[in-house]
Amino acid sequence: VVRGEAGKEALGTRVRFALELAEDRVGAVRYRAYGCPHTLAACEWLARQLEGRVFTVGAFAVGTFAGGALEALGISTPLEWIERLGLPQAKLGRLLVIEDALRAALAQP
């Protein structure tokens, strides 16, 4: 299980993810979040999106590709999450916090 966290309550958003990694795929995904309804909805959606995802060939080596782990799982960018979930553009900052938490988790050795 790898864990990652980002944000601060004082700034309105704090997110923590825990991802169970098994073989070449993501197992169960859990999250905790302090934030607006859009933040909570995006966390829930991403958790469900991540579960069962398979790393692309050659990329599965958690901790060795901090910059590209989400891409290796085929997860899109926060700009695309806004589009996909119909969120206000003003929420991009909060989605970037979520992305940071996920990247922090996947960057763990």
Place this chain on the structure above:
Amino acid sequence: MRPIGVDPIYLDYAATSPVDPRVAAAMGECLTRTGNFGNPASQHVFGRRALARVEAARAQVASLIGAPAAQIIWTSGATESNNLAILGTARAARARFAGRRQPHIVTSRTEHKAVLDPCRRLEKDGCLVNYLLPDALGIVDPQQVREAIGEDTVLVSLMHANNEIGVLQDIEAIGACCRERGVPLHVDAAQSAGKVPIDLSNAPVDLLSLTAHKLCGPKGIGALYVSPQRRAELQPLMFGGGQERGLRSGTLAVHQIAGFGLACELCAAERLEESRRVGALRERLWEGLRSIGGTLLNGHPTQRVPGILNVSFPGIEGESLVAGLTELALSTSSACNSDSDEASYVLRALGRDTQTAQSSLRFSLGRFSVGEEVEQAVAAVRREVERLRAVAP
């Protein structure tokens, strides 16, 4: 969650109140051909009938605040009354000062925007404004007012009951300070009139703003009480037909005025009983919310109007809390929406940190609130607070 097709429970009486059916009926009598539809400025019988209706309403409004009817000026609501009091006083003062001195106004940081924004406008025009900081319970110390008044102070403007937290200022003591220095006191009583006793025959108040729609009356009608001593120190903002003795031109809206008058009369007749009933509901609500744990009361615990309760839930994100309370119609102090994360300036002025201020809810109860609604509100807030606490990191 709220079942589809069912209206949420209305807990936002401080924003506005439904018109009492008795008031609506009285208004209806002033609209149609067989009723009092005339223009009160007309000389014929329709005009005279309408004028009589307007003057009867003026007496009803004046009676609610213990003032002579002749001192009531009709406006479109408390915002216009506040603008007339503040801008009208400042304009008259500027004319008197003739550029040799700058008019000075004293107000507080927790006033309604309808007071703060005219004051900011005046600052741009060269006036000086002092914004007093209340204590942590929202109370302005009369001594602060005394110390802020200077040689060029032309007005002190302080609200009676705060619209967000419901705290009542000691207007009599503040007015006494103003009288000592010969400075007029303007009071925004939009949230207090009809809820707590106001007797201007004894209170040292020179200008007082009222609105109908917080009293189960219609929107779009209000009044400004102007003491006879201060009338000459007020300049109008609107010019036209010279109605309201030149202070507020415009054809009088007889149906609105009739509704406002009756709303005031009903408030005066039922205030004691209603205050007790609504105050008891608010206490029941507070006890229920307090039992959730970690709940903070914003504002003074006892020096307040009966119907307003403002509470914070530290550690809970305000926008998520409100979004989950779909079965309740209430206001959040957070002003947190997709465009702004700004926290309530009133709660920030009381010393609450941004996150606590954003997690606050304003419950406001009124004439048609009942105990069952309070119980449902407590259950809904408990459910959402527990849900959000469970997912918080």
